[in-house]
Amino acid sequence: MQPRSILITGASSGIGRALALTYARHGVFLALIGRDRERLEDIAAAARAQGAEVSLGQLDVRDQEAMARWITAADARHPFDLVIANAGITTGLAPGDLAEEPAAVRAILGINLIGVLNTVEPLLRPMGARGAGQIVFIGSIAGVRGLPYAPAYCATKAAVHAYSESLRGRMEARGVRVSLVIPGFVKTPLNESIETMKPLEISATQAAVLIQRGLKRGRAIIAFPRSLYCLARLSRVLPVRCVDKVMAHFKVIIPKTQERIR
Numbered sequence: 001m002q003p004r005s006i007l008i009t010g011a012s013s014g015i016g017r018a019l020a021l022t023y024a025r026h027g028v029f030l031a032l033i034g035r036d037r038e039r040l041e042d043i044a045a046a047a048r049a050q051g052a053e054v055s056l057g058q059l060d061v062r063d064q065e066a067m068a069r070w071i072t073a074a075d076a077r078h079p080f081d082l083v084i085a086n087a088g089i090t091t092g093l094a095p096g097d098l099a100e101e102p103a104a105v106r107a108i109l110g111i112n113l114i115g116v117l118n119t120v121e122p123l124l125r126p127m128g129a130r131g132a133g134q135i136v137f138i139g140s141i142a143g144v145r146g147l148p149y150a151p152a153y154c155a156t157k158a159a160v161h162a163y164s165e166s167l168r169g170r171m172e173a174r175g176v177r178v179s180l181v182i183p184g185f186v187k188t189p190l191n192e193s194i195e196t197m198k199p200l201e202i203s204a205t206q207a208a209v210l211i212q213r214g215l216k217r218g219r220a221i222i223a224f225p226r227s228l229y230c231l232a233r234l235s236r237v238l239p240v241r242c243v244d245k246v247m248a249h250f251k252v253i254i255p256k257t258q259e260r261i262r
């Protein structure tokens with residue numbers, strides 16, 4: 001069934017923006033969260049032009065109280081049947097660096113993990129009580145196996161993978177579907193900040209179409225590209241030191257953080 005009331009975090013850019021546009025049409029309510037007012041207004045105008053009703057939440061996903069207040073109020077007006085916890089940043093290490101900045105590590109845990117909890121927690125009981133809807137987590141192939149270039153990013157995504165699996169076991173018994181999206185390289189500002197080879201990279205619009213199709217089919221895992229995902233899964237069963245050696249050969253430069261300096 002086509003969802004009619006949709007919450008998307010990180011809707012002001014990249015995959016979240018593309019998802020908002022993919023779902024925007026007459027009869028659809030979009031609750032869009034991000035921090036950048038200008039980019040939020042821009043996506044709102046584009047979604048409204050496609051016929052959707054839009055409500056903007058200029059919020060930091062780390063703000064538990066503000067998130068709960070805004071999400072609960074929006075859910076009371078338009079009970080959500082699709083919730084996509086997408087907002088995220090990346091952090092990493094330059095070649096030769098040994099340790100990530102502690103502040104950057106805490107910022108990414110706050111956004112990529114606590115921000116995800118702040119998104120879904122206010123809705124678990126209401127959606128469970130309604131016995132309907134879908135909750136979607138945006139993970140990453142980097143969450144399947146730890147990579148030496150981005151320890152904290154991988155840790156946040158692995159945690160999101162585990163959390164979504166746990167939630168699936170509980171929520172699906174109540175009629176709420178839980179899906180985990182595991183993307184490879186998707187061309188977005190996040191991805192563009194990383195210097196490395198990006199095999200099988202796709203556009204944000206292509207990613208949104210794959211996600212929408214997978215969700216329509218009620219898939220528990222929506223992973224793309226399949227070959228990269230299978231390789232990541234394989235790397236988990238191969239001898240760990242062999243995989244470490246292979247990983248050490250790739251040159252990857254990731255910014256210390258994408259978190260805004262305020």
Ligand SMILES: NC(=O)c1ccc[n+]([C@@H]2O[C@H](COP(=O)([O-])OP(=O)(O)OC[C@H]3O[C@@H](n4cnc5c(N)ncnc54)[C@H](OP(=O)(O)O)[C@@H]3O)[C@@H](O)[C@H]2O)c1
Pocket residue numbers: 009010011012013014015016033034035036037039059060061062086087088089111115138139140141182183184185186187188189190191
């Ligand atoms: N692109 C890839 O190759 C790739 C691959 C695997 C997984 N992913 C995952 O996909 C998700 C979306 O990433 P993207 O590539 O689309 O990145 P992006 O274009 O940089 O967009 C990130 C979004 O997250 C929002 N955001 C960041 N921090 C926030 C905060 N504290 N509070 C509220 N919103 C915040 C940003 O909004 P504001 O700037 O307005 O705050 C923006 O809308 C992330 O979870 C990422 O880890 C991406």
